[in-house]
Amino acid sequence: MVFYLEEHQVEESVHEGKIRISRTKSKDVFYPLKNKDSLTYKFLETVAKDKILRQLFFLNFDVNFSYDQLYPVELTFPIFLKSQDDFIKKTENGMFKEKKDSLISEVEKTQEELERLSYSTFVDFASSIMADPAFRRIYKSRGKVHKMEKNY
Amino acid sequence: MERHRDKFEEVVGKSLDIFGKTMYVAELTRLEKALKKMVLAQTNFEILSQAIKLPDEAEYFFDSLTKLPKHDVSMLGLTSICLECKLRYDKNTYYLSEKNVSQNVNLKIECPNCGGSAVLHYISIGGGGGLKRLVVTRRFQEAIIALTLSELDQIRKIYVGKKVSAVVDGETQKGLEIDIAALTEDGGLLVFEVSTALREPNVVERAIKKLDFSEYGLPFSKFVYLAPTLFKNYLTIGRHGGYIFSAKHIPNLLKFTKETCFNDKN
Numbered sequence: 001m002v003f004y005l006e007e008h009q010v011e012e013s014v015h016e017g018k019i020r021i022s023r024t025k026s027k028d029v030f031y032p033l034k035n036k037d038s039l040t041y042k043f044l045e046t047v048a049k050d051k052i053l054r055q056l057f058f059l060n061f062d063v064n065f066s067y068d069q070l071y072p073v074e075l076t077f078p079i080f081l082k083s084q085d086d087f088i089k090k091t092e093n094g095m096f097k098e099k100k101d102s103l104i105s106e107v108e109k110t111q112e113e114l115e116r117l118s119y120s121t122f123v124d125f126a127s128s129i130m131a132d133p134a135f136r137r138i139y140k141s142r143g144k145v146h147k148m149e150k151n152y
Numbered sequence: 153m154e155r156h157r158d159k160f161e162e163v164v165g166k167s168l169d170i171f172g173k174t175m176y177v178a179e180l181t182r183l184e185k186a187l188k189k190m191v192l193a194q195t196n197f198e199i200l201s202q203a204i205k206l207p208d209e210a211e212y213f214f215d216s217l218t219k220l221p222k223h224d225v226s227m228l229g230l231t232s233i234c235l236e237c238k239l240r241y242d243k244n245t246y247y248l249s250e251k252n253v254s255q256n257v258n259l260k261i262e263c264p265n266c267g268g269s270a271v272l273h274y275i276s277i278g279g280g281g282g283l284k285r286l287v288v289t290r291r292f293q294e295a296i297i298a299l300t301l302s303e304l305d306q307i308r309k310i311y312v313g314k315k316v317s318a319v320v321d322g323e324t325q326k327g328l329e330i331d332i333a334a335l336t337e338d339g340g341l342l343v344f345e346v347s348t349a350l351r352e353p354n355v356v357e358r359a360i361k362k363l364d365f366s367e368y369g370l371p372f373s374k375f376v377y378l379a380p381t382l383f384k385n386y387l388t389i390g391r392h393g394g395y396i397f398s399a400k401h402i403p404n405l406l407k408f409t410k411e412t413c414f415n416d417k418n
Binding site: 001002003005011012013014015016017018019020021022023024026028029030032033038039040041043044045046047048049050051052053054055056057058059060063065068070071072073074075076077078079080081082083084085087088091096099100103104106107110111113114117118121124125128129132 | 156159162163166167169170173174176177180181183184186187189190191192193194195196197198199200202203204206207210212213216217219220222226227229235236238239240259261269270271272273274275276277278279280281282283284285286287289291292293295296297298299300302303309310311312313314315316317318319320324327329333335339340341348350370371373380399402403404405
């Protein structure tokens with residue numbers, strides 16, 4: 001089993017002559033597989049030996065990358081364990097379509113409402129603080145200190 | 153501080169309102185995202201059903217998943233969301249389960265909240281830096297297939313992701329990158345191309361294109377193009393031993409490789 005080719009290229013004999021095997025640009029990708037005790041090799045071996053896991057990795061998945069030292073990559077497979085053909089048809093075009101659409105519009109509406117509420121709360125709070133004479137006094141004197149520091 | 157008490161209380165009240173709405177939106181957004189994934193989840197169900205009978209044999213699937221978090225090879229996270237609680241049964245809350253698993257995987261086939269079966273599961277598998285590189289460069293599936301093929305007695309050596317060129321009269325011909333080049337004990341060269349493409353017309357077109365080695369003069373014995381399509385049988389392409397394997401052939405790869413490449417039907 002050759003994942004990582006040590007030499008730049010090797011020659012092999014086949015039925016009708018010889019072939020030359022050379023490294024490609026992605027040679028470094030296979031470097032962790034040089035060592036059969038590496039975690040990556042063990043992971044691949046576990047998947048390769050199990051017919052269901054092998055199949056799993058041919059499903060559709062999303063990839064997420066993180067700064068986690070131990071597990072910097074995460075593959076997420078969405079799956080049903082029972083066929084949902086009928087449910088999907090009803091949700092896309094049938095009796096559940098209206099509910100699905102209203103759910104989506106409720107999400108959008110609530111998100112907008114949330115943004116509006118957060119903004120108005122912030123503006124309301126900030127304006128009442130700024131209207132306070134004590135705050136204005138402190139803010140002005142802070143300005144002077146800042147100017148003095150700058151001149152110095 | 154005292155003179156701002158009213159304003160402060162008003163802001164706290166509004167903040168609680170914001171918090172409540174944020175939680176509500178987060179809950180609905182999760183369901184909305186799951187609804188967007190349901191077609192993909194159904195396709196995945198169909199592909200996995202080529203390896204085991206679902207839901208009857210789901211236990212085997214759970215046993216296989218349990219192997220992943222062992223020996224710190226990878227991390228396994230499971231999230232389940234019921235789509236029927238809200239859409240079919242108008243429940244106030246929907247079933248949601250999230251857990252990191254280190255042993256005994258068990259996923260609900262029926263929702264404990266509404267009894268429906270449209271429970272969408274997210275199976276999250278975390279892996280190390282080596283896996284990350286294989287995933288980014290889309291080499292992961294070919295590495296798995298190569299390791300599986302290495303169990304065949306008829307195969308002497310396997311090269312993964314290498315450029316292969318024919319040598320004629322001492323001259324190296326133009327080469328091409330091959331996913332898996334397997335050298336057999338009897339001196340043959342098996343070429344495997346591994347794809348994750350699902351669309352069936354594209355798969356046949358791409359396989360035929362890949363099989364055209366005339367430009368390179370590659371002395372191959374058999375060619376196998378493997379993709380997780382839902383073809384019931386493997387297809388024969390070209391005149392010199394070309395095959396397209398589908399999702400059905402991935403779990404029984406050794407059997408079908410023996411049958412097509414070594415004429416061994418045992």
